[in-house]
Amino acid sequence: MEKFASANTYLETNRPDRPVWGVRPHAAGRAARWFLKHFPGEVAYAYKANSSVFLLGALFGAGIRQFDVASIPELEDAATIPGVTLHYMHPVKSRVAIRRAYHEFGVRCFALDSEDELDKILGETSRDGKAPKDLQLFVRIAVPAKNSRIPLERKFGIAGAKAAKLLMKTRQAADELGIAFHVGSQTTTPDAFRTAFAEVHKLIVKAGVVIDGIDVGGGFPSTYIDSAPAPLSAFMDTIRTAMEQLPVTEACRLICEPGRALVAEAESLIVRVDARKGSDLYINDGSYGALFDAAHLGFVFPVRLVGRPAESAGPLAAFELWGPTCDSIDHMKGPFLLPSGIREGDYIEIGNLGAYGRAIAGGFNGYGKYDEVILLDEPFASVYGGPGDGRIATGGK
Numbered sequence: 358m359e360k361f362a363s364a365n366t367y368l369e370t371n372r373p374d375r376p377v378w379g380v381r382p383h384a385a386g387r388a389a390r391w392f393l394k395h396f397p398g399e400v401a402y403a404y405k406a407n408s409s410v411f412l413l414g415a416l417f418g419a420g421i422r423q424f425d426v427a428s429i430p431e432l433e434d435a436a437t438i439p440g441v442t443l444h445y446m447h448p449v450k451s452r453v454a455i456r457r458a459y460h461e462f463g464v465r466c467f468a469l470d471s472e473d474e475l476d477k478i479l480g481e482t483s484r485d486g487k488a489p490k491d492l493q494l495f496v497r498i499a500v501p502a503k504n505s506r507i508p509l510e511r512k513f514g515i516a517g518a519k520a521a522k523l524l525m526k527t528r529q530a531a532d533e534l535g536i537a538f539h540v541g542s543q544t545t546t547p548d549a550f551r552t553a554f555a556e557v558h559k560l561i562v563k564a565g566v567v568i569d570g571i572d573v574g575g576g577f578p579s580t581y582i583d584s585a586p587a588p589l590s591a592f593m594d595t596i597r598t599a600m601e602q603l604p605v606t607e608a609c610r611l612i613c614e615p616g617r618a619l620v621a622e623a624e625s626l627i628v629r630v631d632a633r634k635g636s637d638l639y640i641n642d643g644s645y646g647a648l649f650d651a652a653h654l655g656f657v658f659p660v661r662l663v664g665r666p667a668e669s670a671g672p673l674a675a676f677e678l679w680g681p682t683c684d685s686i687d688h689m690k691g692p693f694l695l696p697s698g699i700r701e702g703d704y705i706e707i708g709n710l711g712a713y714g715r716a717i718a719g720g721f722n723g724y725g726k727y728d729e730v731i732l733l734d735e736p737f738a739s740v741y742g743g744p745g746d747g748r749i750a751t752g753g754k
């Protein structure tokens with residue numbers, strides 16, 4: 358893939374017709390190195406967040422060797438990376454998926470949140486009617502979402518007496534018994550983890566079982582215009598302290614599965630303005646593409662004018678964005694601050710879109726096709742203490 362110093366350098370010689378991914382593998386590598394150094398346990402990347410080979414290569418190069426997968430296609434892809442361990446942490450899996458994961462791909466670590474799922478896992482991993490002795494089973498518990506942009510608590514997780522019962526039953530079958538939770542994606546304060554650990558503590562006492570592993574899931578934040586998180590180091594401190602207070606032995610594993618925090622900074626999208634109507638800009642990607650979270654969850658991604666000097670285009674003004682399809686829900690309300698003189702034919706770089714942007718993009722109306730380049734400059738903002746730490750740049754430099 359071609360490399361450019363920045364989106365502006367790329368646009369000096371290109372006027373792309375399609376939206377263009379600006380991939381920054383160095384940002385993913387930096388994030389992974391930070392997590393491997395500061396998380397007080399094992400780090401598994403949540404594959405669903407972004408499976409660009411350039412980012413996977415950067416994560417692998419930084420030392421990531423564990424991946425959390427959520428489907429058979431993800432498993433098939435991730436299994437091509439040599440020497441990695443794959444965990445299947447989706448609490449609801451089809452029988453075929455469990456069977457293939459265990460027998461074909463060597464997965465041993467599974468999440469579950471019901472007795473039915475436990476029965477499915479045991480049924481599909483048995484050989485000649487005998488249950489396997491090498492299963493690592495993590496019971497996913499429901500924990501309250503606090504300051505999370507995308508709570509996951511209603512869809513997954515078991516709680517209270519039912520959770521204690523499931524832990525006891527799973528203990529009979531598991532070689533390693535774990536407890537997993539997810540505080541919700543883009544959780545901006547570490548108290549969500551403190552509360553989750555308090556639930557874990559209560560459950561371990563209630564169930565009276567030995568716990569071999571705690572999986573704190575993902576949820577670690579990135580930075581967006583409308584979402585400034587507490588420093589990541591505060592999350593690490595909270596988790597370290599909470600882990601020390603649990604009634605588990607020193608041998609108990611601690612695992613995390615960050616998706617967003619490892620890749621959000623590592624991709625921008627360069628889009629073109631195809632029309633302007635007052636403060637409405639019609640661009641060539643939208644809610645059916647990489648901007649799903651901007652349209653449906655109200656994320657305000659950082660933006661800047663690229664391809665010509667921002668200073669030449671006037672002071673910043675608030676804009677709403679509309680995607681290219683014929684559908685009226687293809688709308689990103691923002692507000693997105695861009696120079697007031699922005700016009701048809703201009704390009705905008707939309708930043709910190711590496712988590713779930715590419716992964717979600719579909720092909721409605723024939724869109725959903727992107728060009729790609731590597732960008733060597735820094736992301737708009739970084740939670741990793743690099744240049745631009747936590748600050749969102751809006752200029753067109």
Ligand SMILES: Cc1ncc(COP(=O)(O)O)c(C=O)c1O
Pocket residue numbers: 403406425446447539541542543574575576577614615616617618712
């Ligand atoms: C089981 C599991 N682990 C990890 C993640 C990654 O979460 P995040 O991107 O918020 O770090 C998710 C996201 O949905 C998940 O469902």
